[in-house]
Amino acid sequence: MPKLKTKSGAKKRFKVTATGKVMSAQRGKRHGMIKRTKKQIRQLRGTRAIFKTDGDNIKKYFLPNA
Known part of the structure; x- marks a missing residue:
């Protein structure tokens, strides 16, 4: 299997x-x-963790080697 x-x-x-x-x-x-x-714009900076179930799907289907 490839x-x-x-x-x-x-x-x-x-x-x-x-x-x-x-x-x-x-x-x-x-x-x-x-x-x-201004507060909303400031708080939208950076990154945020994705919900666990969505993250599991991303790792399974899109990032299999991560």
């Missing part, structure tokens, strides 16, 4: 931590910043 390839889009969007959590950038910062408060 090796499973990692999806190249997932490589750019997700990162697996040492404990196995899947991290990704936060949603809601692509457009429409003018209507958001």
Whole structure:
């Protein structure tokens, strides 16, 4: 059976931590910043851990070698 390839889009969007959590950038910062408060924009910086069940699916189907 051939090796499973990692999806190249997932490589750019997700990162697996040492404990196995899947991290990704936060949603809601692509457009429409003018209507958001400064506090909202500030809090959307950085990354956030994805829910465990979603993270398990990402690791299984998109990041098999992570």
